[in-house]
Amino acid sequence: MRYRSLFPRDLFAELDRLQRQAQQSLDATPSIRGWNYGAYPAMNVGTTPKSVEVYAFAPGVDPAAVEVQIEKGVLTIAGERKPVAPEEKAAVHIDERFAGRFRRVVTLPDDVDANAAAARYRDGVLHISIPRREAVQPRRIAIE
Template identity: 50%
Template sequence: MFGSLTNFEGGLFDDLRRMQREIDEVFTPRAWPAAIRSVARGAYPPINIGATPKSVDVYLFAAGIDPKTLEISLQQNLLTVAGERKVTAPEQVEHYRQERFSGSFRRVITLPEDVDPDKTDARYAEGVLHVSIQRREASQPRQIEVK
């Protein structure tokens, strides 16, 4: 008998639940990063880091950036990538939601101690910056012959 009063489908109550979720997203404190050089969720550009016995490869997903404007430096074992992403939109547009990052960014990535800053290569293709840093020869595994 009262089932129809408690089972509201769509309409106003869905809108209220959606607004409550959005307000919770804005006012809920974010968790702190796990380490001093860690970044919070949503940091730009997102990165992947991989390692082999011979090199460390860093991939930064930075679509829409002019690679000539990127500042890439390697000091000791810290790789720094900085730049700016400009997203243009007509001024008359009123945004209801804007998720695409626009503005300056800077990422600092701690690399293993055995990287060789003199053997670094950076390439940008299809929105992905690939920085490859070779490891020092002395730290690479080598086969020892038994006599």
């Protein structure tokens, strides 16, 4: 069991936190599909025969502070999450909630129709639906 002090002046606790952050950044390696575990916001990306569905889990983010862009087959979600200010006389001992600027990038399949993409934000979840072009959807051909 790891020991973590609740008091910010504990040098060993601070060094332990820095070591964990460095290890997490080394474990998260980039790939063509985006960052692995530990990136913010957490995302689920899936496909159906008719669309690509992207869910970004970003509670506490103002939807007006989020920018969604599709350019050259790449979906970019960028924005900022404001820090929560503690009460005036409160001392903060542990602050694990992410605050600051974020950016996630996902490579999309070639057959998506970026002009018909739709995004909505509800209950802390950003849902982006990008339909596939009709011409490339599989269809059954009757044999005569």
